[in-house]
Amino acid sequence: MIGNYVTDFHLKDNQKDLENATEQLSEYLERDITCDMLNDIKQKVQDKYRSVRNILQYLAHCLMQENS
Numbered sequence: 069m070i071g072n073y074v075t076d077f078h079l080k081d082n083q084k085d086l087e088n089a090t091e092q093l094s095e096y097l098e099r100d101i102t103c104d105m106l107n108d109i110k111q112k113v114q115d116k117y118r119s120v121r122n123i124l125q126y127l128a129h130c131l132m133q134e135n136s
Contacts, residue, residue: 079127082123082126082127085119085123086120086123086124089116089119089120089123092112092116093113093116096109096112096113096116
C-alpha cells in the first residue's frame with residue numbers, strides 16, 4: 069500500500085514536469101525563429117528532450133519495480 073502511494077506521488081509530480089516541458093517546447097516552436105536564434109532554440113529543445121527522456125526512464129523503472 070505504501071508503495072502505491074509513493075508511486076502515485078512520483079507519477080503526479082513527474083506528470084507536472086512533463087506538462088511544463090510540453091508547454092515550454094510549444095512556446096519555443098510558436099516563436100518567430102530567426103537564423104540568429106536557431107542554435108539557441110535547437111539547444112533548448114535538445115535539453116528539454118533529455119530532461120523528458122530521463123523522467124520517462126525513471127517512471128518506467130518505478131513501474132517495473134512495483135510490478136516485480
